[in-house]
Amino acid sequence: MQHKIAILGSTGSIGTQTLDVISHFPDRFKASVLAAGSNVGLLIEQALKHRPALAIIADETKYTQLRDALSPFGIETAAGTTAMSEAMERDDFDTVVTATVGYSGLLPTIRAIRTGKQIALANKETLVVAGELVNRLLTDSSSRVIPVDSEHSAIYQCLVGENNDTVNKLIITASGGPFRTFGHEAIASVTAQQALKHPRWHMGAKITIDSATMLNKAFEIIEARWLFDINPDKIEAVVHPQSIIHSMVEFIDGAVKAQLGIPDMRLPIRYALGDASRLPSSERPLSLSDYAELSFEKPDPEKFPCLTLAPYALNKGGNAACIINAANEVAVKAFLDGRISFPGIYDTITKALENIHFIARPSLDDYVSTHYETIAFTSRLTGTAPTLNQSQTHNTEH
Numbered sequence: 001m002q003h004k005i006a007i008l009g010s011t012g013s014i015g016t017q018t019l020d021v022i023s024h025f026p027d028r029f030k031a032s033v034l035a036a037g038s039n040v041g042l043l044i045e046q047a048l049k050h051r052p053a054l055a056i057i058a059d060e061t062k063y064t065q066l067r068d069a070l071s072p073f074g075i076e077t078a079a080g081t082t083a084m085s086e087a088m089e090r091d092d093f094d095t096v097v098t099a100t101v102g103y104s105g106l107l108p109t110i111r112a113i114r115t116g117k118q119i120a121l122a123n124k125e126t127l128v129v130a131g132e133l134v135n136r137l138l139t140d141s142s143s144r145v146i147p148v149d150s151e152h153s154a155i156y157q158c159l160v161g162e163n164n165d166t167v168n169k170l171i172i173t174a175s176g177g178p179f180r181t182f183g184h185e186a187i188a189s190v191t192a193q194q195a196l197k198h199p200r201w202h203m204g205a206k207i208t209i210d211s212a213t214m215l216n217k218a219f220e221i222i223e224a225r226w227l228f229d230i231n232p233d234k235i236e237a238v239v240h241p242q243s244i245i246h247s248m249v250e251f252i253d254g255a256v257k258a259q260l261g262i263p264d265m266r267l268p269i270r271y272a273l274g275d276a277s278r279l280p281s282s283e284r285p286l287s288l289s290d291y292a293e294l295s296f297e298k299p300d301p302e303k304f305p306c307l308t309l310a311p312y313a314l315n316k317g318g319n320a321a322c323i324i325n326a327a328n329e330v331a332v333k334a335f336l337d338g339r340i341s342f343p344g345i346y347d348t349i350t351k352a353l354e355n356i357h358f359i360a361r362p363s364l365d366d367y368v369s370t371h372y373e374t375i376a377f378t379s380r381l382t383g384t385a386p387t388l389n390q391s392q393t394h395n396t397e398h
Ligand code: NDP
Pocket: 008, 009, 010, 011, 012, 013, 014, 015, 035, 036, 037, 038, 039, 040, 058, 081, 084, 098, 099, 100, 101, 102, 104, 122, 123, 124, 125, 148, 149, 150, 201, 202, 203, 204, 205, 206, 207, 265, 388, 389
């Protein structure tokens, strides 16, 4: 059977790699919906190649260009930030790859759960912002979430055939990012250009900065907590600079299972699109003799204080992680624009946590208003103009 796929964020790093996987398996996969933020040129190119039923551009100013290019080919077009959520109601696809950045993934994912779609989840921020709510919605839905994030895909693969009651610990590996070997003082003055050079992975700008602050690892701990419904005390991170072991699971008998491979996101993408099955790859396989050593280190929360935000958010619960995510979205932009320093990212997040109203049992509307309240507060704090993701007033479509 040919799986019909919707890709939210088709023009990004995960989106383009997903289309690459789809191109390799034309009998198995078909892209039915493509959605992008503002890169209309690439979206048109992708749509002309893959011939989806629908192409969506979030940036409404680019709509005419999209429609004029695609309507002669019978491809439907839509624009605006709610169009992605509305598209989740369609019945011409069964799996959605959520590969937009940040909070923008939340409402379409919730709509996809409500309509019973299978979800290949790259957008970890969805679970960071509202993991407890997402899990509650999943219990009443036929949706299933298969992770695309490489660490979570690794853990998912290690858990196949195992009884979850026998899990002692999830061990999430981290490359350590570009500043792993830097001292405190050197880290305080790093530039955006330095932070954008990730040693192992080529990813979008936001996750690359999150990797440099190691907030990405804190987010992945929160993601794992909800994805695998596991007690936070049983999740730990270990720095593994070669990024060959993608993560591990320790069991009660002392056995540790790991998933290894060369760093290539197309493996977890193939696994998720294939419904947790193994599809052949034409890439060069891992050759362990290429690696003189596989090494491991403890992460250093004094050097990377963002690591402390995972235990903080998981202990505190409520809307705490939603505040952290929104503050970080603004802080990353301010850092990239040169308006705050690298340590200023953590400082912006802690100021937001001190100032934004804590809600112990948030509803979806509470998450939405927390997000925009935090965006407004941190934008004022850092002198940042809102982006496409951040410019809406309270948008309660869901
Ligand atoms: P990119 O920045 O490369 O791509 C983001 C995509 O989302 C682009 O297609 C962009 O469109 C689109 N987009 C951005 N904002 C909006 C919006 N408001 N509405 C609709 N579309 C939008 O990011 P990545 O591919 O690196 O990351 C995507 C997600 O996957 C993130 O959540 C990240 O944490 C996660 N992830 C990524 C990994 C990677 O290796 N890249 C690994 C693990 C997880 P456009 O460019 O047209 O503006």
